[in-house]
Amino acid sequence: MKLTVLGYWGAYPWNDEGTSSYLLTSDEFSLLIDAGSGTFNQLRKHIDPLALDAVILSHYHHDHIADLGVLQFYRQLNQEEAQPILPIYGHTEHDFYYSALTMTNVSQGHAYYEQDTIEVGPFSIKFLRTKHPVPCFAMRITEQSTGKSLVYTADSGWLDAFDDFVLDTDLLIADSYFLSGTENHPVHFSVKEVAEMTVRGNIPTVVLSHLKQRIDLNQLLEEAQAITQDKATPILATTGLTITI
Numbered sequence: 001m002k003l004t005v006l007g008y009w010g011a012y013p014w015n016d017e018g019t020s021s022y023l024l025t026s027d028e029f030s031l032l033i034d035a036g037s038g039t040f041n042q043l044r045k046h047i048d049p050l051a052l053d054a055v056i057l058s059h060y061h062h063d064h065i066a067d068l069g070v071l072q073f074y075r076q077l078n079q080e081e082a083q084p085i086l087p088i089y090g091h092t093e094h095d096f097y098y099s100a101l102t103m104t105n106v107s108q109g110h111a112y113y114e115q116d117t118i119e120v121g122p123f124s125i126k127f128l129r130t131k132h133p134v135p136c137f138a139m140r141i142t143e144q145s146t147g148k149s150l151v152y153t154a155d156s157g158w159l160d161a162f163d164d165f166v167l168d169t170d171l172l173i174a175d176s177y178f179l180s181g182t183e184n185h186p187v188h189f190s191v192k193e194v195a196e197m198t199v200r201g202n203i204p205t206v207v208l209s210h211l212k213q214r215i216d217l218n219q220l221l222e223e224a225q226a227i228t229q230d231k232a233t234p235i236l237a238t239t240g241l242t243i244t245i
């Protein structure tokens, strides 16, 4: 499977680059993970949005869903005959946002729950409720044909349950909002927590994402490298970054 970063800033877009969104493909199947601000145009550089097979959302903060509505409009206004209805997976703990996943003849909301393992095309997906001010779910996505997996932390402060959830995954995409020194925050990880989790989890590669504007990102990367040493490779998320798993 192949992961492409479409946006990586936390909270708001910055310097012409968008907030959280990732495209995951396996053979002919394309899954959009979150739909952050400014990422619809990035998505179009990689696939025709009409060819997207499914969307899954970690939570309903704006920096993760801002471009979902315009994706729905694009599909509504460019429908080809017999265009499949786009399945959009989300949690049901906020009626307003969950009901907006369904648009007649365009998209259909599908509920996931914390204890579920769901199948979406070639992927099976498990969830972990994160530490965040609103309901939010990390995802462990496994490509069933190869057994390869990735974990997307979504937005979270540190939780012990992450250690089991990420163990032995092939790629970690982690909320790395804070430099070291802001541990045990109620909303986001620090890079120290991310790097230590990566090492304990025996994970070869970690993408530092959901980045904070106006901090020194080279310092963020160096702080991660100082902890992972030769046990794992931290990579700063950039728009268009592609990793084959």
Ligand SMILES: [Zn+2]
Residues within 6 Å of the ligand: 010, 011, 020, 061, 063, 064, 155, 210
């Ligand atoms: Zn966020």
Ligand SMILES: [Zn+2]
Residues within 6 Å of the ligand: 059, 061, 132, 136, 155
């Ligand atoms: Zn959030």
